[in-house]
Amino acid sequence: DAMVIQNPRYQVTxxxxxxxxxxxxxxxxxxxxxxxxxxxxxxxxxxxxxxKDFNNEADTPDNFQSRRPNTSFCFLDIRSPxxxxxAMYLCATSSQGDAPHVSNQPQHFGDGTRLSIL
Amino acid sequence: QKEVEQDPGxxxxxxxxxxxxxxxxxxxxxxYFMWYRQYSRKGPELLMYTYSSGNKEDxxxxxxxxxxxxxxxxxxxxxxxxxxxxxxxxxxxxFGNEKLTxxxxxxxxxxx
Numbered sequence: 001d002a003m004v005i006q007n008p009r010y011q012v013t014x015x016x017x018x019x020x021x022x023x024x025x026x027x028x029x030x031x032x033x034x035x036x037x038x039x040x041x042x043x044x045x046x047x048x049x050x051x052k053d054f055n056n057e058a059d060t061p062d063n064f065q066s067r068r069p070n071t072s073f074c075f076l077d078i079r080s081p082x083x084x085x086x087a088m089y090l091c092a093t094s095s096q097g098d099a100p101h102v103s104n105q106p107q108h109f110g111d112g113t114r115l116s117i118l
Numbered sequence: 119q120k121e122v123e124q125d126p127g128x129x130x131x132x133x134x135x136x137x138x139x140x141x142x143x144x145x146x147x148x149x150y151f152m153w154y155r156q157y158s159r160k161g162p163e164l165l166m167y168t169y170s171s172g173n174k175e176d177x178x179x180x181x182x183x184x185x186x187x188x189x190x191x192x193x194x195x196x197x198x199x200x201x202x203x204x205x206x207x208x209x210x211x212x213f214g215n216e217k218l219t220x221x222x223x224x225x226x227x228x229x230x
Contacts, residue, residue: 040222094215109163
């Protein structure tokens with residue numbers, strides 16, 4: 001089945017130690033998103049890629065970076081994790097076609113990476 | 119005021135009951151309306167989406183959108199214990215390369 005795969009499912013890191021989360025997709029979608037979701041809260045968009053174009057949300061801290069080396073993969077880098085960065089990190093994909101209402105697809109999510117900070 | 123308001127619950131109903139989940143919103147530019155189901159320690163799973171006003175049915179699930187009232191609903195008929203999850207409404211102006219605006223989610227428990 002086509003899907004969005006996130007690794008690892010659980011990640012523990014130390015305060016201030018860089019960490020990288022990964023996302024891959026077999027949907028061949030051209031848009032990939034990273035969300036942060038804290039307990040009992042709605043997912044919060046950090047940034048997204050439309051093809052190779054990076055779009056950062058205005059309130060995303062500089063501590064969060066992303067890379068998309070190819071269509072299928074996207075990485076979230078947290079340069080110096082703080083205790084407040086403990087959360088579930090969700091990757092999602094969607095499709096933006098040339099003809100509206102024809103090939104555009106809604107967002108599909110992976111199962112997330114739960115990040116803990118010691 | 120948040121752009122999307124959703125009652126966080128928790129909501130507990132007996133098995134077999136009809137469940138009604140609702141969201142209100144303030145941005146009249148929203149045209150696409152989605153319902154996601156999120157089980158504990160899992161990512162959101164897309165249940166249904168609708169474009170503009172109207173109803174859409176898929177098995178036991180019915181989504182309704184009333185753009186004039188800026189009000190959307192998800193109905194679950196013959197609710198099952200496996201329906202126990204958090205339900206998130208989400209909306210956007212377009213599909214594809216577009217930010218979703220989420221509600222905070224309603225935690226639903228179906229009691230056997």
